[in-house]
Amino acid sequence: CHENATCVNTTSGHACVCRRGFQGDGQNCTDIDECSIQPTLPDVATMSDEISRHGCSDVCVNTLGSYHCACPEYFILNADGRTCEDTDECSSGHHNCHGSAQCTNTYGSFSCSCLDGYIGDGTNCTDIDECTSASHDCHEHAHCNNTAGGFTCACSEGFTGDGRSCTDIDECASDVTNLCDVNADCTNTDGGYICTCTDGYS
Known part of the structure; x- marks a missing residue:
């Protein structure tokens, strides 16, 4: 009997029967490619691929004496x-999106897109310097400071506000900020002040 056959004892001697997954006369047994076998029913044209591939929904892989399904x-x-x-590659971490990118799962794949404040293809993202690219909304009397993925605004000296809106500080109106001599007049200016000695003083 062939190595892929079973020897069956009979009253007149023995018989060789190919094992499951093989075909032949028992003396010679060859592998059956289950993945290539098509149904022989009359309505074969209307049958789904699942039946024609022994239930595999996607990929049928033939093996010696058997088969298995793959994806x-x-x-x-x-x-x-x-x-x-x-597979949700985004939640499982099996993706190549940049650390500053958003991973979006799609059917059979995924996509990467850079977060706001970054530019690139999603697998490589570079910080946008809003301060040098003039894409910020800091006030004209404020300093723009670039940060990772964004920027901050701070009013210049002599101004007060949140950086996006800055108003002049009247230093002359406060004894704390008015450092003029007692014998000098304080004149407020845009972002500062000047001291002018009164008549009779220099």
Whole structure:
């Protein structure tokens, strides 16, 4: 008997029977490619691929004496061993999106897009310097400070506000900010002040 056959004792001697997954006369047994076998039912034209591939929903892989089901890239085989399920690469961490990018799962794949304040293709993202590219909204009397993925605004000396809105500080109106001599007049200016000695003083 062939190595892939079973010897069966009979009353007149013995018989060789090819094992499951093989075909032949027992003396010679060849592998059956289960994946290539098509149904022989009359309505074969209307049958789904699942039946024609022995229940594999996507990929049928022939092996010696058997077969198994497999899945395309980015899919995983379900517990039934036949159907495939989309893998969420974003939640599993199996993606190549940049650390400053958003990963979005899609059916059978994923996409990457840079976060606000960054530019690139999603796998490579570079910080946008809003301060040098003039894409900020800091006030004209404020300093722009670039940060990772954004920027901050701070009013210049002599002004007060949140950086996006700055108003002049009247230093002359406060004893704390008015450092003019007692014998000098304080004149407020845009972002500062000047001291002028009164008549009779220099």
